Amino acid sequence: MSLDAFGIDLVDVSLRGVHAFMAAAWLLFDFVVYWLHFDIKNPAVALERRLERARIMHGIDTVVGVIFLLMLPTGIALCWVTGTALFSTAWLNWKHVLYAVIVIDALYLIPISGTAIRNLEAIRAGGDADSLNLDIRRTMNRAMPAVFLVWVLVFAISVLSMLNLKTPAGQEYIFRKTTAERSAR
């Protein structure tokens, strides 16, 4: 499947771009979530500010979740468009294995998402601040190793993909055909 314009296969290049952009956005948004969590778990910060940050963090976390879930379908579509064998390409199989580990890691992290908002709202409603703050801190600290593992795995997957980037058959450049290549078709 291809849609050529000026020697650029638009479907191929767009899908590669979207897939790469999703990986970059995943890491970037995850880092923002990480940065926000310091204030949320800090009892010295004003409660309203913590709640506001927790809501923003939960919103960004939802976007990260959608990106994470759509990585597999876009990757499969990319294989179909580029004619890459989905199960017979050695490096791609390792990439699938690493993604599966991320899925399992995410299944551990998903129940933790949103607990800070619930606890902070309970504090605002007059609940036991000390034990609720302790619960927020404990839960967030428990999530950290799993978050770091996701970063390492996404980075490893990106490196694995870059090391196996191929120039399409009959092309000198990765993303476009030269005039000579276009006229040779």
Place this chain on the structure above:
Amino acid sequence: MWLLWMLWVLLAGGGLFMGLGATWTVYRQGFDLALGLEAVLYLGIAGYSLPRLWKLVAGTLVAERS
């Protein structure tokens, strides 16, 4: 709620597709460590996700009937 649907549909569907695909490839082309791991992990993910997807579907059907 939509995220929950998306989560279990994609994990159950993706897990089955990838797990069965890897298992079929092992059967056709012989054992390979990455493929074997892929088959086990994705079928495990599908096995974990399918009951949760079923619970979601059943819950929606019950809610619609009542």
